Amino acid sequence: MITYIIRRTLMAIPLLLGISILSFAIIQLAPGDPTTLMMDPTLKPADQAKFREKYGLDDPIPKQYVVWLGKMAQGDFGTSIIERGVPVSEMIMARLPNTLLLMGVSTILAILIAVPLGIFSAMRPYTIRDYTVTVGSFLGVATPNFWLGLMMIIFFGLQLKWFPTGGVATLNAPFSIWDRIHHLIMPAFVLAAADMAALTRYTRSSMLDVLQQDYIRTAKSKGFKENKVVLKHGLRNGLIPIITIFGLMIPSFISGAAITENVFSWPGLGRLFIESAFTRDYPVIMALTVISAVFVVIGNLVADILYAIFDPRIEY
Incomplete structure (x- = not known):
């Protein structure tokens, strides 16, 4: 496994060079x-x-x-043209934690909601609950992130006043974990929405195929409870196609973060990229492009490693 990871990392170097x-x-x-x-x-x-x-x-x-x-x-991305004399690496490191926090929470949120919903839908196909999940998934895929973000700001932020409308923390307020979570809820949900909907559909399709296999029917005929059969025997095999989607989700979170961060005034890399694009700050744009490419490579590498963990037939 270690040899494989090293080989894949070395293979990514010419890819990143071409992208640059x-x-x-x-x-x-x-x-x-x-x-x-x-x-x-x-x-x-x-x-x-x-x-x-x-x-x-x-x-x-x-x-x-x-x-x-x-x-x-050498780790030197140069200095910003617009922010004169400010190293690009400092600008990125100042915003990277916010983007990683938003991406991490969005990824976990998408998986924790989408996978159970997909399994729930596949266990009773072509029923009311299956159709309900399917319609909800299609709506999630079809809804643009910026529109959903604006609607949530108007409804939950301005009318109900449940959540703040933007920013990463309350201005001039002492640090508080709850305050950070309060600001994180809406942008994390918006960023996760589209991938959550797509992952639900893929999970349903994958589990539906697995639950029709002979070994599943054999396990049921032996008297095992349905939940145990689904979770112990079916889920592991059903996760194989889902892992591929998970690997593709990581880059999509980066591209989606640019819109979501801008809508919610979230000071992350996505918002920095849009600001730099408008001001044509070449060093910042190039640095963020390379970082995005690295995330794509990491996403594919993580997917390949998860294949070996969940599928014993795969060896590296």
């Missing part, structure tokens, strides 16, 4: 110039040229990429 090249090229092709957002248009051309020379914006694109890649390999 494509991302860098696409950003360079985007219209506009970041210096127009930073400098006073009344500055003398000589001062503007010095500024561009300082940040290497006039260097050939291949040279800019090689310089950036060399620094990134």
